Amino acid sequence: MEGGATGRLHIVVFPWLAFGHMLPFLELSKSLAKLGHRITYVSTPKNLSRLPPNPSPNITFVALPSQAESTTDVPADAVPHLKKAFDALQSPFARLLRDYSPDWVLLDFASHWAPDVASDLGIPCAYFSVFPSVLLAVMSSLDAPDMDFNRFTSPPDWVTFPTKVAFLPFETHQLQFILRPNESGVSDAHRVFHTIRGCRALLVRGCREFEAEWLAPLAGLYGTQVVPVGFLPPEEMEEDRKKHDLAWLDRQSPKSVVYVAFGSEFLPSADQLRELALGLEECGLPFFWALRDAPLPEGFEDRTRGRGFVCRTWVPQMRILGHKSIRGFVTHGGWSSVIEGLYFGLPLVLFPISVAQNLLARMIGEKGLGAEVPRGMADGSVTSGEVAETVRLVMVGEGGEGIRGRAWEMKGLFGDGALHGRYVEELVKFLRDDKSGESLSVGAASA
Secondary structure (H helix, E strand, O other), X not given: OOOOOOOOOEEEEEOOOOHHHHHHHHHHHHHHHHOOOEEEEEEOHHHHHHOOOOOOOOEEEEEOOOOOOOHHHOOHHHHHHHHHHHHOOHHHHHXXXXXXXXXXXXXXXXXXXXXXXHHHOOOOEEEEEOOOHHHHHHHHHHOOOOOOHHHHHOOOOOOOOXXXXXXXXXHOHHHHHHHOOOOOOOOHHHHHHHHHHOOOEEEEOOXXXXXXXXXXXXXXXXXXXXXXXXXXXXXXXXXXXXHOOOHHHHOOOOOOEEEEEOOOOOOOXXXXXXXXXXXXXXXXXXXXXXXXXXXXXXOHHHHOEOOEEEEOOOOXXXXXXXXXXXXXXXXXXXXXXXXHHHHOOOOEEEOOOOHHHHHHHHHHHHOOOEEEOOOOOOOOOOOHHHHHHHHHHHHOOHHHHHHHHHHHHHHHHHOOHHHHHHHHHHHHHHHHHOOOOOOOOOOOOOO
16 A cells, blocks of 8 residues: 555545446546546446546556446446446456555445455445435435335425425336346445445535535434545546537527537436427527437427537537537536536526436525426426426526526636635545544535
């Protein structure tokens, strides 16, 4: 082990095989590497080849031999099989830890076996949550027997601050899939809670200045130390500007275009996608839609030609969000997308799809930074009229002035590199001081 009281640390990071996880782990790695620490970033060969160019000599990418690749390579119903393949990485990962003998290992939710592997070698682990504290706080109740899913349609009993953050009735069925063992033989809930219990600390991609009310109870809920690490917004690489032609956006007026994207892992259902498209058509505003190979209503692109642009090729999201023509962001509400949108002070129209996105959308709405598209309480259905009305409200409506103003104010917080740099410095202090296993009070960076 390399890390002394002031020397550089050697940290192995091991994210789950999804880009919504790999990229935040990479951003944390880059932040730690800038402070002089040695990072070994571990994944599978194909995933590593898709990551942005290595920005630091302090980061080494190591590929474990495996047939497991990214969630983008398999349909959603095959992801449990990918988790089974991921579990087969246990032996090569153990060999890597024996060979490298790092000071710390930073783990993701899927590697429930990794804390035991590291413990056998005397290497401490920390769990890095790429999800916001609101999800961790609300979902802590899942680690209990005799689960009544209806309880999740109201805020948790332990909440002492005003909030209505909870699941809608049609969303509770998603919780059952989290608790149920899948084709991998292990439930997602077991993966999360077993991994956290085996780790020395819980690292959260967030900061007290934004989510103090949800961060504060986490230590008690999980019985472990909680260390916020800042938002870790991705940097726009100079190569991104050179590689990607955004001529259509360049021709639009400043602050006029609605950007629409649903991330790399999730898509609305076919019915929802149709209503979203028709709602964009009905709202009358210019839009730039980053869309994978998914069908749109017949004639949609012809009818909206000139006013809208459907981009079927990948462009870095920060490159689009930072464009002078972008006025607001229609998003699934993934944490990375929310961070990137608010980094540029953009108001949000939220259409959540997964468990984490549901809760985050409610929190963002409560903070007055966006509005969620209304959904049918029983089935999650949506209409084009509701899409159009919500988009117009957030982007140009008189009733959305407060949302636009508050989102712009958030640019100062989400784009505060010095603040988030101090959070990473506090993380390093924790990693140095807590290797012995003694409790440490982490006074994360203040403004």
